[in-house]
């Protein structure tokens with residue numbers, strides 16, 4: 471997605487620990503025209519798989535996921551990181567590590583909104599080590615739903631998440647790919663894959 475690649479070139483910043491800051495377009499401020507194009511692009515890519523649900527993880531994955539769900543006309547369910555009293559049991563749960571806040575995070579999805587009838591596409595903001603998506607894929611598996619594909623806005627190729635998730639045997643589609651980044655060489659970003 472060329473507009474996203476251009477925006478990352480303009481706004482992306484390298485932070486310690488191999489973190490790419492794109493708060494101006496993905497993780498804090500959202501730009502409607504970019505978010506809409508993300509949803510349209512994911513929807514075009516995954517529509518042939520005929521999903522009936524989009525699943526993601528709060529918080530930064532919600533915007534591209536709802537943009538995709540709106541184009542496809544299907545519900546979007548997001549894994550919550552703190553279990554509210556409203557959540558009906560049983561809930562599927564897993565743990566992941568937050569890359570931007572540190573520490574282990576619990577993920578919860580109620581069986582009220584995910585189950586054996588569901589054909590799921592997961593949409594998230596970042597594919598880095600793949601740990602978070604691995605945790606979510608495990609919950610989807612336990613629920614009996616079928617995982618059809620994964621879409622992520624930004625892939626950090628140098629963290630090899632795509633290779634680590636290969637055993638899931640589902641297509642992974644990303645919109646921008648960070649090939650490498652360093653203080654010396656800057657951010658090398660290309661179209662997603």
Ligand SMILES: O=P(O)(O)OC[C@H]1O[C@H](OP(=O)(O)OP(=O)(O)O)[C@H](O)[C@@H]1O
Pocket residue numbers: 497527528529530531566567568569570571594595596597598599600601602603631
């Ligand atoms: O592939 P991984 O190494 O697991 O990294 C990707 C995950 O890291 C971020 O979550 P984080 O909790 O940092 O942020 P968020 O609250 O902004 O979604 C991002 O939203 C992905 O879910």
Ligand SMILES: O=c1[nH]c(=O)c2nc[nH]c2[nH]1
Pocket residue numbers: 488489490491492497569570596597598626
């Ligand atoms: O804002 C972010 N920048 C990153 O580099 C990253 N990696 C995983 N999750 C991330 N979130």
